[in-house]
Amino acid sequence: MTVEFLPAPGTPVELIDTPAMIVDLDAAEANIRDMQQVVASGGSSMRPHTKTTKSPYWALKQIEAGAIGVCCAKVGEAEVLVEGGVNDILITSEIVSVSKINRLAALARHASIKVVVDNAENAREISEAAVSAQSEIGVLVDVNIRINRCGVEPGEPTTTLAKIVDKLPALHFAGLNGYEGHVFGFGDERIPETLEALEKLQHAVSEVNAAGLPIETVSAGGTSTHDITCKVPEVSEVQAGSYIFMDGQYVDQKLSFRPALTIMTQVISRPVPDRAILDVGLKSIANDYGPPRVMGLDGAEFTKLSEEHGTLSLTGSAQKLKHGDVVHLLPSHAGTTINIHDHYFCVRNGILEDVIEVAGRGKFR
Template structure:
């Protein structure tokens, strides 16, 4: 279990490594997204794979989110148990045991799931019928991600007709997610890539309408494409996840007017402690791969100008200091911004919610990462 921290503990006295949320900034991000979607016809379906927390999901729902989406059945179970009633499982489910769990969960929540293959439709219908349940279904359409999803247009319509004909399944519409486009460097370049995705979405929507198929739900998009999702009029749900926290990779993709993507501000950090200073050129902190994910590069230190997070091992990270860098003392705490928030969060049991900033703030809430490790 993580160390027990008393509410009111000064932020720099929290045991490290610790996952820290600046509650003031996070709440501004939550409110900002809600305001940006007002009047657009698009509602937030927050992606819970990012925060893995019913506590945070409930804040999003309170600000107008229609519900959440989850990548795994286990995440969906945690969300429903935590009081979130409207859940989309946004990844295909094909294992018999998981389909049984999904069908059981559908009896207790407003649940949807995606399909992209006729066999998947049959397997889902069999499980749901056996459970005496019903479940909403979205046809998962590949609009450029190159991962899961049926081809746009006529192939999507053909699969949708199979869903309509299956017992226990209610066709609700489509999912159209282009995750790679979220992270394209450069605002103009990202807009051009996403325009192609929007064209594929529109092709599919037109084909569904021509065939008289339901389109109650048109779900997709994300933190990096929110403005075009809101402007295009194609989707009516936005699957943004990272916006409430942000990470250094997202910040690096560039905004409309600067090299920094600053539509939302960083609110997620990892607090570390300097444990060794063996030479003049580097210091060692108590956070390695087990505390900071590195799939999007090593996390930057926010407090030492010119210092480079050069390498990491399981339990340690090494900062190389430049001549301009202030040399930190052993025992001093340093803040890092995760390079990728989702896998970093999955390394921790709790968030430490701090009010009042990262220097003078104090611990206000210890928030369970309730769906940590829910990858099945």
């Protein structure tokens, strides 16, 4: 039997075994408050996406700060959230297989569950399952507004599907979902591309309204577009998720949120003055968006990530790094990094305050 020894609250952060996923609680809580304030001031509600955090702990913190509910990507994630006390969830990926649809319908007996659809037959299958389970499921028609992934086209295809959903038993047509995706750029540079996508969603809203169907919810937005999307009158809720921790791909955009999550790793070898080897590898930090960044150590550059090791190139004062020292790395992509860890080690002022399970880890079904 494998036993994992977790550190007790009060442990200095540098004494936590590595590699460890460290959260700066002050930074994460400030990010939650700041996003809530920005979105509310723009006239929208927050429905943060938990595909990043994969944890009821963080979802409940966001709801406590004012979010109306949360999003997730999978039925398995939704099940974990409901078990953890979250009772208003939008699943933003299409749910297709019979077993998943049955789980979705069963879950809707215990919480307010909404799901997106972009196919009439899929909507009928969800309806049949909900009837059988004696539950009701909210449905948002998924509209393709920019990234050419899922979603029907705005206009007639959206309106036709909305009419079908509205007539199906045990389904409640709730509105439209449109994700504009990650829009790169600084400040106002993001506005034209974001608004071009959202104009398609606005057109879809107008057409559905003209068909006589009431729309309660228009869900859109992400971390990179939150401050633009929240001001669009038709948008009722914003789905941003990565803002809570930030990562390498977002930090470059100089958004008004602080990096709050790092992977703490330890120097296990100093073979030559200009190289350090760390105990972090592909099994503990993701590199799908590029290598991690070294935090707070001038002259250190991350150069190689292998299965069990990471390599730093050292110049100047960074060459003082010693065998056994800890180094903090900012992942290029927080979501995929979080999914390979079991616990968050939540720290305030350098001291461990709590250890939180990543309860949704691996829940990709």
